[in-house]
Amino acid sequence: MAGNPAKKTPVQSFIKGIFAATFLSAVFLSVGSFLLAVITIVLGPVASLTLATQSYRGLCPHCGNDVCGHAPVFQCHLCKNKISVRDNSFHRIV
């Protein structure tokens, strides 16, 4: 007998293609978000470390107290005046 029951119709292959595309895009999305998470985890501490090295410590030009802050401008935590950082030293902002 020369029957051919396994012959696919165009609709079946179309549905199969949609399933395959959905599966592939789900895999790509999960891989992409996984890579994004890994990059965030790796680069997060590095970025905060870079920011931490840009903090300066010295005497407040307004009140003379020992303060530390981030460039380019920060506020003295004692006298609440603004301090600008230029050439590794503190300057008043009037």
Ligand SMILES: [Zn+2]
């Ligand atoms: Zn001050």
